[in-house]
Amino acid sequence: MKTYKIACIPGDGIGQEVVPAGQAVLQVLAQAQKTFQFDFTSFGWGGDWYRAHGQMMPDDGLDALRPMDAILFGSAGDPHIPDHVTLWGLRLKICQGFDQYANVRPTRILPGIDAPLKRCGPKDLDWVIVRENSEGEYAGVGGRAHQGHPIEVATDMSVMTRAGVERIMRYAFRLAQSRPRKLLTVVTKSNAQRHAMVMWDEIAVQISREFPDVHWDKELVDAATARMVNRPATLDTIVATNLHADILSDLAAALAGSLGIAPTGNIDPERRYPSMFEPIHGSAFDIMGKGLANPIGTFWSCVMLLEHLGEHAAAQTLMQAIEKVTANTALHTRDLGGQATTAQVTESVCAILKA
Numbered sequence: 001m002k003t004y005k006i007a008c009i010p011g012d013g014i015g016q017e018v019v020p021a022g023q024a025v026l027q028v029l030a031q032a033q034k035t036f037q038f039d040f041t042s043f044g045w046g047g048d049w050y051r052a053h054g055q056m057m058p059d060d061g062l063d064a065l066r067p068m069d070a071i072l073f074g075s076a077g078d079p080h081i082p083d084h085v086t087l088w089g090l091r092l093k094i095c096q097g098f099d100q101y102a103n104v105r106p107t108r109i110l111p112g113i114d115a116p117l118k119r120c121g122p123k124d125l126d127w128v129i130v131r132e133n134s135e136g137e138y139a140g141v142g143g144r145a146h147q148g149h150p151i152e153v154a155t156d157m158s159v160m161t162r163a164g165v166e167r168i169m170r171y172a173f174r175l176a177q178s179r180p181r182k183l184l185t186v187v188t189k190s191n192a193q194r195h196a197m198v199m200w201d202e203i204a205v206q207i208s209r210e211f212p213d214v215h216w217d218k219e220l221v222d223a224a225t226a227r228m229v230n231r232p233a234t235l236d237t238i239v240a241t242n243l244h245a246d247i248l249s250d251l252a253a254a255l256a257g258s259l260g261i262a263p264t265g266n267i268d269p270e271r272r273y274p275s276m277f278e279p280i281h282g283s284a285f286d287i288m289g290k291g292l293a294n295p296i297g298t299f300w301s302c303v304m305l306l307e308h309l310g311e312h313a314a315a316q317t318l319m320q321a322i323e324k325v326t327a328n329t330a331l332h333t334r335d336l337g338g339q340a341t342t343a344q345v346t347e348s349v350c351a352i353l354k355a
Helices: 015-033 047-053 059-063 084-099 162-178 198-208 221-230 242-255 296-309 312-327 342-354
Strands: 002-011 036-042 072-077 102-108 127-132 136-145 155-159 183-188 215-220 237-240 263-267 274-280
Touching: 002 015, 002 059, 002 084, 002 215, 015 072, 015 312, 036 221, 047 084, 059 084, 072 084, 072 296, 084 136, 102 162, 102 242, 102 296, 127 162, 127 242, 127 296, 136 242, 155 162, 162 183, 162 198, 162 237, 183 198, 183 221, 183 242, 198 215, 198 296, 215 221, 221 237, 237 242, 274 296, 296 312, 312 342
Parallel strands: 002 036, 002 072, 072 274, 127 237, 183 215, 183 237
Antiparallel strands: 102 127, 102 263, 136 155, 263 274
């Protein structure tokens, strides 16, 4: 029987609740499938680790993760630690350290969820956002000088390379090609950012020639926000830079009903390193420890994890269980307008998988 080694990193806030929920669901699914099993290893990195050790994860943390088949991640963020410390010290350290350059965020209206857009049904909002995940606005290049003085200066540089743009464009075109509509929208801001974003546009044209069956268009990022709201059915696969896709994917999740249901895969398409899967909702310290967190985003991330491992039948089984639970409004958590708890949703998904 195949055994998959999964690293579980709950991180901060409600990550400490939803990752164990995801682990429980995966365990039940494996027991029901009887064709594979999981070997989970938990890592207590995050804000508490920082308070004890002065860093979000140990220096050799990537070495501990390297032998894993995949990583299930919760969140990074602690109100008592600066956000740039928590993000760069944990999540981005893993993403960049393992060159997980394709951040993939599917979004659609799940059964039973009352999404906020009028005249928009499930067939009208079924997107996948591909986010360049290794450079761009989050390259980490910049600095500060003369701190505390009137002449203080701070810079953050957006860095794009031809190799980086080519590979994310090729990934996005290939993903669009695999979907029924074969439709891709390239998000840009080349009217104002006249160097890197112009190169981004030029490379999109070049890569498009490799995929003649994919219909694609280009949209300025500000216009893309309006298009997502006013004409959602015109979109399918979307590719954008690190910052642009970060913002657009949160809007997409809200339009589909809640950030609590949205999944993410931080993918190394070449499979040199383990890929990492996580919900997009963040640490949500205001509801931490209250049993109110929506675990659906984590469960959907587990679907992506299974697909990445090649367990497509199991992934489909889990997605069907998720949809049965969301279809029952009595099992909606507060972010969806209900009163269900994290435990109730988790137990319901597990019960369906066991049936």
